[in-house]
Amino acid sequence: MTAASTPQAANPAPTTNAALYEAARSVIPGGVNSPVRAFGSVGGDPVSMVRASGPYLTDAEGREYVDLVCSWGPMLLGHNHPAVVDAVHRAVDAGLSFGASTPDEYRLAELIAGTVPVERVRMVSTGTEATMTAIRLARGATGRNLIVKFAGCYHGHSDGLLAAAGSGVATQSLPGSAGVTEAQAAETLVVDYNDRAALEEVFAARGSEIAAVITEAAPCNMGVVTPAEGFNAFLRQLTARHGALLIWDEVLTGFRASDTGYWGLSGQPEGWAPDLWTFGKVIGGGMPTAAVAGRAEVMDLLAPLGPVYQAGTLSGNPVAMAAGLATLQNATAEVYGTITRRSQQLEELLVGALTEAGVDHSIQRAGTLFSVAFGTSDGGVRNYADAQGQEAFRYAPFFHAMLKHGVYLPPSVFEAWFVSSAHDDAAMDRIAKALPHAARAAAAATA
Ligand SMILES: Cc1ncc(COP(=O)(O)O)c(C=O)c1O
Incomplete structure (x- = not known):
């Protein structure tokens, strides 16, 4: 111009x-x-x-x-909750971004790990990054390629997760997205939500190739859909039986559906936990922050400890950490x-x-x-x-x-x-x- x-x-x-x-x-x-x-x-x-x-x-x-x-x-x-705004003002006064580790990063990670059963938390900037990282981790951990997702569930806009996605994709009546290669689409198997028989069938046919099932803890992107009684526990058992991971997307429901997210209404009372979790939205209190979390054994495959690469210039940004911490501390x-x-x-x-x-x-x-x-x-x-x-x-x-x-x-x-x-x-x-x-x-x- x-x-x-x-x-x-x-x-x-x-x-x-x-x-x-x-x-x-x-x-x-x-x-x-x-x-x-x-x-x-x-x-x-x-x-x-x-x-x-x-x-x-x-x-x-x-x-x-x-x-x-x-x-x-x-x-x-x-x-504009006063405690959150105060915390953000103090963080801004101290500097917008350091490109280095900061004390609030581990405080927020500890707070998350103190609320749900996860041992490691890696901060990222968006929910899309969190689910994308979780998928890469699941593939790295299992050595398998296929991912199972549910029609109408939205997990952000990374290529492999746009098939039959909810939220904006559903609103615009799109089957998926142009620009996603056939190879990527072929690695995502889409199953109807709440359909145990369809899942059994998919695992019977291709179980040894499936790295993970990713599910919204409770779908909220085709409107809300209440998981059928025992459906989430079934996902836990099925994935464990086939050596696949269960990725539990709480980007929307985490710290919102209840104080312990939807897991507090599902996994916690039933006594089970997923392998990997994703968070976003509330944990950033209105600033761009999200997280992928889970068992140390899986999470420690992430760089710099392990071979699964993931990084972010603004990951754990101090202003975003201050907003998230103040929000959760006041929740x-x-x-x-x-x-x-x-x-x-x-x-x-x-x-x-x-x-x-x-x-x-x-x-x-x-x-x-x-x-x-x-x-x-x-x-x-x-x-x-x-x-x-x-x-x-x-x-x-x-x-x-x-x-x-x-x-x-x-x-x-x-x-x-x-x-x-x-x-x-x-x-x-x-x-x-x-x-x-x-x-x-x-x-x-x-x-
Ligand atoms: C369940 C779920 N996962 C992932 C995402 C993606 O998060 P972001 O918009 O921060 O990329 C969203 C966004 O609405 C979501 O609802």
Whole structure:
């Protein structure tokens, strides 16, 4: 670009949502830096946010919304929690990045290892990196190539994990992604969630080639799907029987579905643990941090100790570590109690409004996380086919009615709803007032 064609600094910056989106689209593909932020499946222009506080977001036009996205999970304590902001300010004052080890890295790792049964934790910057590393580790540890994943589960955007992925891939109705080679796709075997017989079959046919099964601890990226009774324990037994590893993706559910993630509701009471775990979102408290963790025997295969290479310029970044540590240190039993109560209250309000408006639906839950699926009262959602078969057309008018009445929901029916410990009575009142409008809009929708 020549200097003459560079946008002129003298031009006033756009200040409306529509103008900002227009400006963004001219320089950013689709105007967004992550497809889930686009309003592709609900229509209209994405809203540009400029500020956040407690349970609220404020857009470029000064409109305030109760936030039920919570940055897609990380904001467990609400936005700009004073302890987190203080910790970040202190970290920033000390230096943005050192490219060397720092004390907070091992404190955060210790905190994670003190909460769930893992012996080693390696910090990375995104959930995608965490699952990608876990897959490489599983292949390095077993000497096998194949990975089993479930249709509708999302584990980030590394090549091998995009087959039949949920979240943005589901929202845009894509089977996978262009740019993934056939060879990579052939190394990922996709099975229906909650389908034990299909898994038995895959392992009977190719068990000796399978390095790992990767699963969301509870799927939350095709909407929430509650694992069938005993399904996760079955995965543990099946993988162990065939010498494959179980990769337990808690990027979304970790430190959020409960204080010990979804493992606290599944593996812990049943007395088992996976081989490798992935974390993200809450452990960074709103800054880019994620982690891969597990037994020392497997994790110590990572460089510099072992032959499995993994690295990151900004891994364990001190500002991100400070945000994550402060978030987890303030994630008390009281915080989880509030989130549990608010999440149940939200579900009751939602079910009440939908029932009153005569909208057929079901609610799927995983600890403090839940989502709604329209037209699914007969059987609920057990897998990706059920999620895709719902009356998704009801969501766009529902979403826009909530937005109009000051509530920011995920702009896709295939996402979980997130609350924080900052969601107070005033925020819940606003949601309660908005829901009947949205439920009526959903009732009136036609395919
Ligand atoms: C279960 C799960 N795994 C992995 C990821 C990828 O994380 P990131 O977006 O930080 O790359 C996500 C993101 O939503 C997720 O929900």
